[in-house]
Amino acid sequence: xxxxxxxxxxxxPALALPPQEGTHRILHIxxxxxxxxxxxxxxxxxxxINILGQYLKTNEMVGYxxxxxxxxxxxxxxxxxxxxxxxxKVRMLY
Numbered sequence: 090x091x092x093x094x095x096x097x098x099x100x101x102p103a104l105a106l107p108p109q110e111g112t113h114r115i116l117h118i119x120x121x122x123x124x125x126x127x128x129x130x131x132x133x134x135x136x137x138i139n140i141l142g143q144y145l146k147t148n149e150m151v152g153y154x155x156x157x158x159x160x161x162x163x164x165x166x167x168x169x170x171x172x173x174x175x176x177x178k179v180r181m182l183y
Contacts, residue, residue: 106155109142113163114155114182120175121152129154132169138162151177 108114119125126145133140133156142157158166163181170179 106142106144108183109157111160112141112157113160114157115163115167115170115179116182117154117156117170117173117179118177119152119154119173120177121147121150122175125152125173125175126154128173129156129170132173133158133166136165136169138166138169155182 106114117129130140138158139162140156141159142155144155146153156166156170167179167181170176
């Protein structure tokens with residue numbers, strides 16, 4: 090999962106994304122509850138952080154969003170994502 094690839098995982102739905110130049114990739118794992126994606130997008134937008142790439146996948150219990158964020162704004166984005174309701178884990182992949 091270091092680059093956002095989760096193929097073969099039993100607890101996270103399968104995902105394989107190519108690297109995106111000029112960005113940091115952030116993984117946000119959360120409880121699968123309504124409104125998480127909306128809150129993520131609102132928090133980032135309100136802080137003028139543009140999402141350059143985004144992928145969401147869920148199963149019955151857990152969801153995750155992989156976000157590509159401009160390198161200059163990624164540390165701020167990481168802190169904002171930690172405060173989203175339902176967050177289980179947030180980490181910078183690269």
